[in-house]
Amino acid sequence: MTTVHAPATFDSLNPATDAVVGTYAVHSAEQVEAAVARAKEAADWWASLGFAGRAERLGRWRAAIARRMSELCAVVGEETGKPAGDAQLEVVLAIEHLAWAAKNARKVLGPRRRMPGLLLSNQAASVEYHPLGVIGVIGPWNYPVYTPLGSVSYALAAGNAVVFKPSEYTPGVGKWLVDTFAEAVPERPVLQLVTGLGETGAALTRAGVDKIAFTGSAATGKKVMAAAAETLTPVVIEAGGKDPLLVDEDADLDAAADATVWGAFSNAGQTCAGVERVYVHQRVYDEFVAKVVDKARRVEPGRDYGPMTMPAQLDVVRRHIEDALARGGKALLGGKDAVGARFVEPTVLVDVPEDSAAVREETFGPTVTIAKVADMDEAVAKANDSTYGLGSTVFSKQRGMELARRLRTGQTAINAPLSFAGIASLPFGGLGDSGFGRIHGPEGLREFARPKAIARQRFPAPIALTTFARSKTTEALVGKLIAKLHGRG
Numbered sequence: 001m002t003t004v005h006a007p008a009t010f011d012s013l014n015p016a017t018d019a020v021v022g023t024y025a026v027h028s029a030e031q032v033e034a035a036v037a038r039a040k041e042a043a044d045w046w047a048s049l050g051f052a053g054r055a056e057r058l059g060r061w062r063a064a065i066a067r068r069m070s071e072l073c074a075v076v077g078e079e080t081g082k083p084a085g086d087a088q089l090e091v092v093l094a095i096e097h098l099a100w101a102a103k104n105a106r107k108v109l110g111p112r113r114r115m116p117g118l119l120l121s122n123q124a125a126s127v128e129y130h131p132l133g134v135i136g137v138i139g140p141w142n143y144p145v146y147t148p149l150g151s152v153s154y155a156l157a158a159g160n161a162v163v164f165k166p167s168e169y170t171p172g173v174g175k176w177l178v179d180t181f182a183e184a185v186p187e188r189p190v191l192q193l194v195t196g197l198g199e200t201g202a203a204l205t206r207a208g209v210d211k212i213a214f215t216g217s218a219a220t221g222k223k224v225m226a227a228a229a230e231t232l233t234p235v236v237i238e239a240g241g242k243d244p245l246l247v248d249e250d251a252d253l254d255a256a257a258d259a260t261v262w263g264a265f266s267n268a269g270q271t272c273a274g275v276e277r278v279y280v281h282q283r284v285y286d287e288f289v290a291k292v293v294d295k296a297r298r299v300e301p302g303r304d305y306g307p308m309t310m311p312a313q314l315d316v317v318r319r320h321i322e323d324a325l326a327r328g329g330k331a332l333l334g335g336k337d338a339v340g341a342r343f344v345e346p347t348v349l350v351d352v353p354e355d356s357a358a359v360r361e362e363t364f365g366p367t368v369t370i371a372k373v374a375d376m377d378e379a380v381a382k383a384n385d386s387t388y389g390l391g392s393t394v395f396s397k398q399r400g401m402e403l404a405r406r407l408r409t410g411q412t413a414i415n416a417p418l419s420f421a422g423i424a425s426l427p428f429g430g431l432g433d434s435g436f437g438r439i440h441g442p443e444g445l446r447e448f449a450r451p452k453a454i455a456r457q458r459f460p461a462p463i464a465l466t467t468f469a470r471s472k473t474t475e476a477l478v479g480k481l482i483a484k485l486h487g488r489g
Contacts, residue, residue, distance in 0.1 A: 010197065012171050015307045016081040016342060024171040026196040029203035035163050035192045036207040039134040042188035043161035047131045051106035058102040058156060060184035065177075066095055072176055076144060079170045081306030086267055090146035093422050097150055097440060100424030101157035108442040109158060109449055116455070118485070119465070119478075124456045129449035131159030136209035138201045138224065139174065140216050141167035141309050142270040142364075149177070150428065150439040151213035151236070152191065155448040161190045165204050169309055171195045202227050209233060211448065215272075217362075218388075218433040236437030236447055238429060240362040241272045241390030244383035246403060247288055248376055248396035249281040252415065256395035257291035259417035261299060263393065264368035265346050268305045270313070272434075273391035273411075273418060276363055278370040279379035285372040292370065293332050293348055301343035301366070308344060308365065317344055317365035324349050324358040324369070334367070354382060362388065376403055384408040390430035393417060410434065 008026040013019065027035075046054065065072060073087035080087075109129035116123040135155040139148030144166060155162050166174025178193040185191075194200055198220075205212050205227040211234045214224045218239040228235050245263065247256045263275030280288050299305070308314050318339040325336060334347025347367040352358050358369055373379045376396075380403060383392060392409040393416075394400050400414035410430040411420040420426050427443035429435060438444055463474055 010168060010195075012079055012169065014078050014081060015169075015309045015311070016302075021078045022172045022175075024175075024195040027194045027200050027203075029199075029207070032163070032194050032200060032203040033207045035189075035194055036134055036136075036204075036209055038189050039161040039163050039192060040208075042190045043131065043133050043159075045188045046156075046161055046190045047159040051110070054157060054159065055102040055105065057185045058098060058153070061181050062095055062098045062102070064180045064184055065091065065098075068180070072145065072173070075172050075176050076170075077306075079172050080141065080144065080309050082267060083304065083306060086305070087145075090143045094146045094149040094153075096422065097146075097424045098153040101153045101445060104425075104442070105157040105159075105445055108445045119463070120455070120461070122457060122459050122461045124458050126454050126456075128452050128454070129158070129446060130452050132448055132450055133160060133210035134208075135160045135162045135448055136204040136207070136212045137162055137164045138204065138212065138214045138216065139164065139166045139170075140272075141169035142267060142272070144170035144173040145177070147215050147238075148174070150444070151215075151448075152177075154439060154444040155213070156191065158445050158448040160210070160448055161192075163192050163194060163204060163207075163209065165194050165196070165201050168195070168197050205233065206231065211235065213437075213439070213447075214238070218435070221435055236429070236439065237435030238272070238437075238439065239390075239433060239435040240364070240388060241274070241430065241434050242276050242360070242362050242386050242388040243273055243391045243393070243409070244277045244279060244379075244386075244407070245275045245393040246376065246379045246383060246395065246407075247278065247280040247284065248379075248394070248399055248403070249283045250397045250399075251281075251284065251288075251395035252397070253284060253288050253291055255415065257288060257295055259393060259395070260292050260368060260370075261295045261346075263417045265296065265299050265366040266305055268301070268308055268344065269317075269366035270309060270364055271418075272364075273421060275368060275393065275417070277359060277383070278368060279373045279382055280370060281376065281379070282372050282374055285370075289332065289348075289350065289370055292368075296333050296346045296348055299346045301345060305366065307342040313364055314339055314341075314344070316361075317363055317367060320356075320358040320361065320363045320365075321347060321349070321367060324352045324356050327353045327356045329353070329356070329358070329369075338367075354385070360386070379403075380406045387433040388430065389432040390434035391418070391420065408432075410438075 076087040111128040114125040116125040329352035338345035404412035427438035427441040429438040
């Protein structure tokens with residue numbers, strides 16, 4: 001008698017209650033390879049639709065998400081524990097990005113003429129962008145709609161098929177998105193789902209995709225890159241952050257304090273571009289800190305933000321708080337008893353040494369450090385003294401643009417929290433341990449396409465250089481021409 005083994009599965013849990021909200025397959029390497037093979041066939045069909053055909057179908061999907069937003073928000077809430085309003089916010093932003101990508105793909109990726117130059121003026125020069133083929137997207141759990149769709153939407157609009165591996169903490173969100181896409185685009189498996197743990201994600205990097213888009217920690221991003229390097233598969237990495245917020249002496253302190261509290265504590269601090277460090281001009285430091293503490297006291301875990309989605313992160317948050325206090329820091333709110341079994345109370349830390357874990361490492365929890373600086377030069381220097389370089393925020397009435405340009409980050413918001421994330425035309429990405437490459441905006445569309453250069457001869461060149469019949473007279477003429485054109489310094 002042959003024993004039939006059930007396929008491996010894993011449960012998705014509600015982090016607020018540990019209730020099982022779904023059971024999903026752990027897809028094997030063979031199953032992932034089969035999905036990629038199906039995607040390669042679907043990619044040819046999807047690319048053949050052209051920009052208009054794809055935009056029409058992506059419009060159907062966008063409309064379905066918008067109509068059924070409450071349904072999707074409920075799935076997000078079940079798997080992350082975040083409040084309905086926070087779930088709605090990320091879905092709304094994801095819809096905006098999907099709409100922009102579909103609408104602007106032709107303008108960004110369509111054929112463009114280039115000047116051929118004087119020597120090759122007989123040529124017509126152009127460049128256009130072709131789809132890469134199949135994109136593997138490995139998504140995170142903290143924003144399981146907005147973040148992966150920042151890659152999925154742009155990859156699809158550029159003409160690629162996508163195999164999507166959501167986080168093992170939010171597989172239901174991934175399934176909902178893929179299922180609704182299949183309803184809008186039933187013809188071919190252009191967007192497919194694979195579920196599982198880290199091994200499934202590793203299998204996707206080795207399955208023959210044409211590019212990997214990964215969002216997660218820097219440590220896991222390095223593993224993804226190493227696996228992709230085996231087949232020279234290109235990657236775009238959106239890793240963690242330790243984002244600073246700068247408060248100048250002329251800042252609107254109420255607005256800056258509100259942005260700090262929102263940026264640090266929304267989504268339980270589980271935001272890669274959230275506010276983790278604040279540097280405040282000494283002239284307004286005391287007043288600013290008082291406003292932050294006053295606003296933060298009104299923030300209630302379980303009402304204003306959800307639990308820590310990944311239980312292991314509780315230990316990281318606890319370690320950072322304890323290290324900060326042991327090194328001489330003070331907790332004006334929260335502190336060593338802030339970390340509970342599921343939730344973390346808002347924690348405001350001051351006088352924390354710059355070389356402490358709470359300042360150097362990504363906390364990814366509802367804590368924030370606030371430091372006094374003599375001036376904005378010191379603020380910029382300390383903000384830039386980090387291995388991360390994702391996002392940043394500046395509050396200043398007079399020097400906002402100047403300070404923003406000096407910050408070593410991929411994007412900066414001035415006088416508002418995280419505004420760059422909601423503007424679909426702006427690229428998003430980091431440097432250093434925050435990764436590389438860009439999603440969103442024109443750069444995000446080009447991230448999932450390959451440039452194709454074409455030179456077409458319109459008529460024979462009067463001066464033929466690329467032939468063995470080239471004469472000494474021609475060489476002398478070219479020499480004189482170049483000297484006349486470029487010889488003057």
